Every structure is written in C-alpha cells, then in structure tokens.
Amino acid sequence: MISYDEICEILVRVDPNIRYVGILDGEKITFRKRAGLYSLLNTSENVKSATHALMRWQSRRVFAAKFGMPLYAMAEYKLIKRVTIQLKGNVILLVSMDKDAPHDKVIRKLLKIKEKWIVEEPLGRNSLKNNHIR
Numbered sequence: 001m002i003s004y005d006e007i008c009e010i011l012v013r014v015d016p017n018i019r020y021v022g023i024l025d026g027e028k029i030t031f032r033k034r035a036g037l038y039s040l041l042n043t044s045e046n047v048k049s050a051t052h053a054l055m056r057w058q059s060r061r062v063f064a065a066k067f068g069m070p071l072y073a074m075a076e077y078k079l080i081k082r083v084t085i086q087l088k089g090n091v092i093l094l095v096s097m098d099k100d101a102p103h104d105k106v107i108r109k110l111l112k113i114k115e116k117w118i119v120e121e122p123l124g125r126n127s128l129k130n131n132h133i134r
C-alpha cells in the first residue's frame with residue numbers, strides 16, 4: 001500500500017499552484033508544502049485546522065441521502081484557496097493553492113487522481129490502490 005508521505009510528495013507536484021498537501025488520519029497529519037514556501041500555520045495550528053476541516057466534512061454528510069456524498073469542499077480566503085476531499089472513512093485530503101489559482105482545474109486533477117487511487121471494497125470500506133499516477 002502506498003504511504004501518505006508518498007501521496008503528499010506526488011500531489012504537491014500535480015500543479016504548480018498547489019502550495020500544501022495534507023492528509024489527516026485520526027489525530028495524525030502527514031503533509032508537504034511546495035519547495036521554497038513558508039508555512040502560514042505552525043504545526044499545532046496545522047493539526048487544529050485539519051481537525052476542524054474534518055468536523056465540517058462530517059457535517060456535510062448529514063444530507064448525503066438527499067444530495068449524494070460531497071465530492072469536495074472549497075474555501076477561498078484572502079491569501080489562499082483550500083480544498084477538502086475525503087479519501088476514505090475519516091481520512092481527508094487538504095490541499096491549499098495560490099489565491100489566483102484556477103481552482104476548478106486543480107480540483108479536477110485531484111479528483112481524477114483520487115478516482116485512480118481509491119478502490120471500493122466490500123462492506124463500503126475503502127483502501128488506497130498501490131499504483132502510480134500518470
């Protein structure tokens with residue numbers, strides 16, 4: 001199975017507008033940032049921000065029976081844009097990008113990669129595929 005470190009390394013290079021890629025699994029966060037950038041959040045703020053994103057993601061699932069499961073959520077801030085995508089169960093992917101990034105293009109790339117990497121297993125469990133992104 002591919003590691004979260006490997007996923008972050010790959011995803012941070014998917015588009016030049018991506019600043020940061022993080023994966024939250026429980027209380028553990030794995031992340032990478034684009035080379036040469038300073039972090040907007042320190043480590044504890046990063047964990048807190050990711051935990052809040054997970055809580056917001058879980059609240060969006062309340063109406064999944066009516067609307068379908070959310071594909072992603074995006075927030076635009078003064079300095080960045082940030083996308084949240086569920087990978088499996090309570091594991092979420094957080095991606096921040098430059099303020100002027102063409103977010104629709106970046107999101108399409110991320111969703112396409114997720115589709116290649118996440119496989120549905122019996123009983124609704126998900127796992128990560130161990131293949132390479134092309």
